[in-house]
Amino acid sequence: MAKPGYILLKLVEVGIIFFVILTALFFLFRLSPGDPISKMVDPMLTPEDMAHLIQQMGLDRPMWEQYLIYVKNFFTGSFGVSFHYGEPVATIIADKLKWTLLLFTTSTLLAAFAGVFLGKIAAWHKGSRLDNVMSISALVCYTLFIPWFALLLLWILGFKWGLFPLGGVLTPALWISNASVVARILDVLHHLMLPLLTLFIINLGSYLLLMRSSMLSVLREDYILTARAKGLSEKKIRNKHAARNAALPVITSVGLSLAFSINGGALTEQIFTWPGIGRELIFAVSNNDYPLAQACFLLIALVVLCANLIVDLLYAWLDPRITY
Amino acid sequence: MSLLSVDHLSIGYQTKNGMLKAVDNIHFDLEKGQSLGFVGESGCGKTTIGMALMGLLPENAVILDGHIRFQGDDLISLTETQWQTVRGAKIAMIFQAAMNALNPVMPVDEQIKEAIITHQPDISKTDLADRMKELFDLVDIPARRMKDYPHEYSGGMKQRAIIAMALACDPALIIADEPTTALDVIVQDQILREIKKVQEATRTGLVFISHDIAVVASVCERICVMYAGQIVETGTRKEVFKSPRHPYTRTLLNSYLSLDNLNDIRVPDMKESPDQTVDTDECRFAGSCAYARGCAGRSPDWIDISPTHKAFCCNPDVIRRGHGKS
Numbered sequence: 001m002a003k004p005g006y007i008l009l010k011l012v013e014v015g016i017i018f019f020v021i022l023t024a025l026f027f028l029f030r031l032s033p034g035d036p037i038s039k040m041v042d043p044m045l046t047p048e049d050m051a052h053l054i055q056q057m058g059l060d061r062p063m064w065e066q067y068l069i070y071v072k073n074f075f076t077g078s079f080g081v082s083f084h085y086g087e088p089v090a091t092i093i094a095d096k097l098k099w100t101l102l103l104f105t106t107s108t109l110l111a112a113f114a115g116v117f118l119g120k121i122a123a124w125h126k127g128s129r130l131d132n133v134m135s136i137s138a139l140v141c142y143t144l145f146i147p148w149f150a151l152l153l154l155w156i157l158g159f160k161w162g163l164f165p166l167g168g169v170l171t172p173a174l175w176i177s178n179a180s181v182v183a184r185i186l187d188v189l190h191h192l193m194l195p196l197l198t199l200f201i202i203n204l205g206s207y208l209l210l211m212r213s214s215m216l217s218v219l220r221e222d223y224i225l226t227a228r229a230k231g232l233s234e235k236k237i238r239n240k241h242a243a244r245n246a247a248l249p250v251i252t253s254v255g256l257s258l259a260f261s262i263n264g265g266a267l268t269e270q271i272f273t274w275p276g277i278g279r280e281l282i283f284a285v286s287n288n289d290y291p292l293a294q295a296c297f298l299l300i301a302l303v304v305l306c307a308n309l310i311v312d313l314l315y316a317w318l319d320p321r322i323t324y
Numbered sequence: 325m326s327l328l329s330v331d332h333l334s335i336g337y338q339t340k341n342g343m344l345k346a347v348d349n350i351h352f353d354l355e356k357g358q359s360l361g362f363v364g365e366s367g368c369g370k371t372t373i374g375m376a377l378m379g380l381l382p383e384n385a386v387i388l389d390g391h392i393r394f395q396g397d398d399l400i401s402l403t404e405t406q407w408q409t410v411r412g413a414k415i416a417m418i419f420q421a422a423m424n425a426l427n428p429v430m431p432v433d434e435q436i437k438e439a440i441i442t443h444q445p446d447i448s449k450t451d452l453a454d455r456m457k458e459l460f461d462l463v464d465i466p467a468r469r470m471k472d473y474p475h476e477y478s479g480g481m482k483q484r485a486i487i488a489m490a491l492a493c494d495p496a497l498i499i500a501d502e503p504t505t506a507l508d509v510i511v512q513d514q515i516l517r518e519i520k521k522v523q524e525a526t527r528t529g530l531v532f533i534s535h536d537i538a539v540v541a542s543v544c545e546r547i548c549v550m551y552a553g554q555i556v557e558t559g560t561r562k563e564v565f566k567s568p569r570h571p572y573t574r575t576l577l578n579s580y581l582s583l584d585n586l587n588d589i590r591v592p593d594m595k596e597s598p599d600q601t602v603d604t605d606e607c608r609f610a611g612s613c614a615y616a617r618g619c620a621g622r623s624p625d626w627i628d629i630s631p632t633h634k635a636f637c638c639n640p641d642v643i644r645r646g647h648g649k650s
Binding site: 236 | 378380404407408409410411412413416417419424425426427428429430435438439442443473475486489
């Protein structure tokens with residue numbers, strides 16, 4: 001069990017790191033080519049209006065004051081207004097984030113559970129035909145090029161066989177009509193299937209291989225021999241003694257891939273026109289939508305940190321040696 | 325009926341270079357409450373014997389010949405499921421704690437309870453708690469440390485916990501494989517006393533395996549000296565330790581450092597161990613033997629020195645003469 005002191009220490013650590021990122025980001029945006037004034041203020045305006053706008057945006061204040069305002073705004077949750085949408089950034093991000101989380105958490109967790117289960121079996125029957133089939137398929141999945149595979153599934157399952165919609169998250173007609181909640185959920189799930197399947201298959205390969213090799217090294221440990229010497233059944237040795245130790249590296253991997261799915265999933269989101277954060281970030285950067293891009297970056301940092309924190313705490317709970 | 329009776333046991337390992345005979349025609353008996361030590365250098369086959377007695381031989385091991393009878397039953401013919409009812413319940417093993425013998429992510433008491441519950445699934449909670457307390461008392465670990473994880477234990481405590489685990493189901497036979505090898509001498513001494521005390525108190529049969537003849541002599545009533553898969557000398561502790569007869573036993577004792585022979589250490593000029601993939605009746609030690617006189621090509625035989633003491637050699641004169649400790 002993780003000790004309260006350890007949790008507190010981790011929280012403080014995360015807090016400090018986040019503050020550093022927050023600061024770095026502020027200066028990064030000030031350092032980017034072109035000053036914010038020329039980006040944010042329309043040059044067609046009269047000098048008086050320009051001066052008024054600059055003053056209103058606080059851009060005439062000294063740098064340190066701007067920084068303090070920036071930090072204050074972050075903690076009060078006001079990220080400014082998107083140039084493109086003209087809406088508060090927080091609202092936009094919240095909307096996009098839920099779709100990203102839905103797709104990536106589900107696919108990563110499903111793939112991790114399946115990978116741990118199958119990898120455990122493969123390692124247990126090492127060298128058998130079952131193991132060979134699983135390992136080679138996993139290797140193929142692992143080496144698949146995501147955009148190619150995504151397009152392939154989209155083409156076959158979506159376009160040729162028409163089993164799934166080609167993109168988006170919902171059918172507009174259904175949502176305008178007063179369909180039941182169940183119908184709406186089913187509609188989202190229907191849209192979710194293709195991207196979910198793509199990510200699941202690709203992730204499954206790496207988790208299976210990771211679990212398999214981890215399990216194989218654990219099976220050589222002496223405590224497995226001890227467990228045998230106690231007269232435990234094979235199943236108990238495999239599930240209780242071996243798998244629990246072997247799953248530890250998989251947990252780290254899940255944490256990291258969840259953390260990076262927010263931005264790393266941009267390609268998948270683009271192909272399936274999934275309205276998530278990754279797609280939004282690309283859009284914001286290519287359209288010079290600074291407030292939106294800045295908030296996206298902060299969000300990514302926050303998610304990476306949180307995922308790491310969760311992995312750390314989970315690890316401390318699963319492996320009692322960590323807290324020392 | 326003996327508790328354990330091993331009869332002409334030969335075990336080989338399937339290797340790239342053919343069948344390696346790790347245990348060659350081994351023969352011994354053990355009565356209830358007795359202790360028997362196996363001593364020899366690395367690779368002499370002592371651990372293979374221990375693993376065979378637990379039914380835990382590696383996959384490439386083959387039992388070529390012989391029988392292992394335990395309480396009258398032939399162990400070699402047991403299936404894996406039948407073995408699971410023997411292991412831990414009737415025959416238990418004490419491993420070396422320096423190895424990762426305890427699962428790092430499970431509290432120590434859970435790991436010991438597991439051994440009890442596996443063989444006595446109907447045990448009540450209070451009986452289990454009583455038994456746990458009894459076991460921890462027996463090996464001198466304070467009860468408040470029961471729920472700790474293995475990494476919170478010292479090396480000596482881990483070894484005690486492993487002994488407690490082996491004792492959990494009151495086995496009739498305990499196999500201890502190098503149980504003190506990685507411990508410092510003081511803790512080693514404590515643990516050896518512990519094993520001896522417990523073994524005498526529970527009247528358990530003990531097979532003790534070590535490379536250290538002094539350790540074996542301090543725990544066991546009888547000693548088997550092994551070389552290249554064969555027992556070369558067997559006798560009571562006193563006979564083997566005080567009046568070794570086989571040239572290899574003498575070599576082993578001579579290489580042992582003591583205050584008496586500090587200036588007179590004769591570390592023998594040992595050749596490489598013989599190639600055990602070659603099946604032969606000839607003496608395996610002849611190449612390194614200081615007493616070898618025309619032994620090459622001859623088969624050694626058992627030579628009796630006393631009813632309990634005998635050695636396996638081609639040269640009865642060398643064995644009968646008895647050179648004391650050198």
